[in-house]
Amino acid sequence: MRTKKIVDILIIIILFIAISFSIYFFIQLRQIKSQPINKKDADSLISKVSRIYLTPDEVPTIATVSDPQILKSQSFFTLSEKGDKVLIFTRTGKAVLYRPSIDKIIEITPIKSNSLVY
Secondary structure (H helix, E strand, O other), X not given: OHHHHHHHHHHHHHHHHHHHHHHHHHHHHHHHHHOOOOHHHHHHHHHHHHHHOOOOOOOOEEEEOOOHHXXXXXXXXXXXXXXXXXXXXXXXXXXXXXXXXXXXXXXXEEOOOOOOOO
């Protein structure tokens, strides 16, 4: 009887922790989705990259490297650091890894649709 009570309490605690984590990550995801890079920042970034690289005539998809350790298995990201920007030109099939802190392009690679995974 006592063991069943302990098991029930443990199950309740585990469920509470799982629900808490789910709520936390759901809130984090909503915050990320609600804070996309604004047009002014995107235009500024594209302008900086265009000064040092002849960018294709299209609006790129822009992403920020938040955890380079996860991406290290992909050769394009081996030199990436937190805060680096990735400009993906899908129509022309190019991806540019740019480091704003030193105003340098770190890597450029040809891409196929859906070949980069974040």
